Amino acid sequence: MADTGLPSGWELKVYMAQNHTPAARNDGAGQSEGKIRCSHLLVKHRDSRRPSSWREADITRSKEEAIQILEGYQQRIDSGESLGDIAVSESDCSSARKKGDLGFFGPGEMQKEFEDAAFALSPGQVSGIVETASGVHLIQRVQ
Structure with missing residues (x-):
């Protein structure tokens, strides 16, 4: 391909995430009345609506196994590790x-x-395990 001088698709995604996605900003920009901001940690299982992720192309674990994994993450959070650091x-x-x-x-x-x-x-609080069609989550309310 010819070099057009434009950023590649990946570079553009990184740029947009860092500069134009409200979730990537910490200054409250993009907040509207009645909205909250959360972070979460998701563990999918074979019965999730899309049993694949950036980490695994084909997720085969059971829901019970996903819950056990999430319980381990919950213990790490209870011991002082941040949900965001684990989520990465x-x-x-x-x-x-x-x-x-x-x-x-x-x-x-x-x-x-x-x-x-x-x-x-409440802001700063982390939920217990929450089950959705996407999998099982730990949710932390940020704002």
């Missing part, structure tokens, strides 16, 4: 590259089980 390498969500940060969202924008758990949290 362990989350099955593409938000892992942003320490699990999902940005701001309001009512009706997430799966009901996720939304119910997230809106019940």
Whole structure:
């Protein structure tokens, strides 16, 4: 391919994530009335709606195994490790590259089980295990 002088697709994605995605900003830009900001750690299982991730092309673990894995992460968080630091390498969500940060969202924008758990949290609080069609999550409310 000829060099057009434009950034490659990957460079563009990185640039956009760092400079234009509200989830990548820490200054509250993009926040609207009634919206909250959360990070999460997702472990998928074979019955998840899309049993693949950036970490594994074909996820074959059972839901029970996914819950056990998440319980181990929960213990690490309880011992002082941050959810975001664990998410970077362990989350099955593409938000892992942003320490699990999902940005701001309001009512009706997430799966009901996720939304119910997230809106019940106080800023800084981490949920227990939350099951959705995507898999099992730990959610931390940021704002």
